[in-house]
Amino acid sequence: MPEGVLEIDRISKRYGEVVALRDMSFDVRAGELFGFVGSNGAGKTTAMRIALGVLAADSGGVRWNGRTVDLDTRRRIGYMPEERGLYPRMKVLDQLVYLAELHGMGTNEAHTSAENWIARLGLRDRRTDEVQRLSLGNQQRVQLAAALVHEPDVLVLDEPFSGLDPVAVDVMSQVLREKASAGVPVVFSSHQLDLVERLCDRVGIISAGSMVASGTVDELRSGGAARLVVESPTTEWAATLESVRLIERNGTRCVLELADGTDDQTVLHAALAAGPVHEFSRQRPSLTELFRNVVTTEGRSG
Amino acid sequence: MTSARAVSLVAKREFVTKVRTRSFLIGTAVIIAVLAGYVVLQSVLFDDQQHSVVGLSGQATQLADPLREKAKAFGIEVETRDVTTAGDAEQQVRDGALDALVTGAPPELKMIVKGSGDDVLATALNDVLRQQVLTAQLAEAGINPQEVAQSLANATVAVTALEPVDPQRGQRLAIGLIVAALLYYSLLVYGTMVAQGVVEEKSSRVVEILLATLRPWQLLLGKVIGLGAVGLLQLLVISTVGLGLSSAFDVIDVSSLGGAALLTGVLWYLLGFFLYATVFAAAASLVSRQEELQSVLTPISMTIIVAFVAGINLMIGNPSGTTVTVLSMLPPFAPILMPGRMALGVAPAWQVLLAVALALLAIAAITWLGGKVYANAVLRTGARVKLREALKL
Structure with a gap:
């Protein structure tokens, strides 16, 4: 062989x-x-x-x-x-x-x-x-x-x-x-x-x-910054967390990017403290998104 | 895998693929048919000129033997027939069964021909007649006609030729021209075929797969050898058939001239093909499509055409002239002119050897240069590659 x-x-x-x-x-x-x-x-x-x-x-x-x-x-x-x-x-x-x-x-x-x-x-x-x-x-x-x-x-x-x-x-x-x-x-x-x-x-x-x-x-x-998808009526709680950045908001769903070393449980607690949470999941980019991301970043830097 | 195996695989593919194509079979058949037609035509014309049938009637029949002999001395062959009892002798002349009908008694002879008649035959007949009259009158005067004939036969001018004319000159010239024409055809056709093969591989992109397993020079050499062998095969088939037909119809004395011409033809074909094929291949590797091929091949084809046309004219005029002698030794023209001059028997050995040596040197240089251009250009598709770029890399 x-x-x-x-x-x-x-x-x-x-x-x-x-x-x-x-x-x-x-x-x-x-x-x-x-x-x-x-x-x-x-x-x-x-x-x-x-x-x-x-x-x-x-x-x-x-x-x-x-x-x-x-x-x-x-x-x-x-x-x-x-x-x-x-x-x-x-x-x-x-x-x-x-x-x-x-x-x-x-x-x-x-x-x-x-x-x-x-x-x-x-x-x-x-x-x-x-x-x-x-x-x-x-x-x-x-x-x-x-x-x-x-x-x-x-x-x-x-x-x-x-x-x-x-x-x-x-x-x-x-x-x-x-x-x-x-x-x-x-x-x-x-x-x-x-x-x-x-x-x-x-x-x-x-x-x-x-x-x-x-x-x-x-x-x-799984590489790159971790992202979370959270569905809850408000998003103001997210702004109070220093290590979290709001990437995208669509109705009651939002995508958050976590800085390195941020515990997602801290985010969950903050969200629950602000109101009901209907969805809470880690977002994993598809290869297509990764590719698009890489290519556009490179394009900007190049 | 050894280089030899690689080259032979490529050559085998080229050979087998080409020999199987309809164009090769039809092309060869057409050339042979044209050649056969030419030979048959030649021999028929030859025969017509040399062979006459003369009908003799009545007292004229006694002229049969002297007429035949006299005609032979004039280089024509006469067959005589006694047509005394044939009532339709004139009709036979009209039909062409007889070339001439001779009637009457000497010295009042009448010759009946269909059209213009044969001047040589008429002259021969006149001579025979005069001879008869002379003999009769000499006999009457009491002189021995045989003694007179003897004295007459001895009274000839002794000719010393400073430059003896080759009795076979006509045949030699014909063979020289045919050899030159065949080489011209083979170089042009098979050189172009190499070029088309290179572009086919380039335009179909198969060359990229091939070059992942072959070195460019192996591919180039295999292609040149394979197609060269096809050309050689065709040349041999055509020559063999041509020589066979010629000897069958007695057009050319094959034993002495044809064989030698064939050998030199093959030698010069090989030299010429290796010289030109690499140039054709290198030129073809510069372009990517068959449509663009003509533009890069024209200068090469023109060289061959000029060598042929100018060379043939010079050769017919004076095969030993300075211009044609010099040209026949220079590599681009030698493969067409030298075999022609060799067949004519006017090329001394030193000229032939010099021409061969120069051709070999040129082949070495061209193969090196052409191989380089080919290797650099063959993978570059799209726009035409400039020759300077291909050489530079």
């Missing part, structure tokens, strides 16, 4: 005056699904291209099990580029066999594996069709098969879910989960944050070329 860690270590990349990546670091461990989120132009694709050696970094390095990734280790990576790419006039089966062979498989092994993934991804009827004659969704499946056909030790997928119908999304999620549980580190980027939240073990949020937050979804959601 392949096991190992993919480490991205302080990579930087500039295109002329534009800084695409600034000291970006993260690692993906064996059996882990790592979701990579960030707004357009944040540097996701650049980071993945550098990890695959398709692009050279100005500084920093990419390591697999502690060793710098070279062409031989790179052959063990399954890659799905953001810009989908297959030979339009090549037949599905021929194409997959060719790619498997290029990644170091013998001819027989390549055939077996190509047929296997064609069957897994429901492409059996189309195996001798030219790729350009396939629907967009089926082309996406072939693209996934192209990333998987050489049974890679690492998966790096740039926007694997874009353009997929809900059934294909399920198939894709299932395949990724399966690969991860087989011990393969999986990195993928996506704009579908709910999907990332549901699927990933860990998430990295990048903005303007830097990793601004990373950790498990729970860690990220």
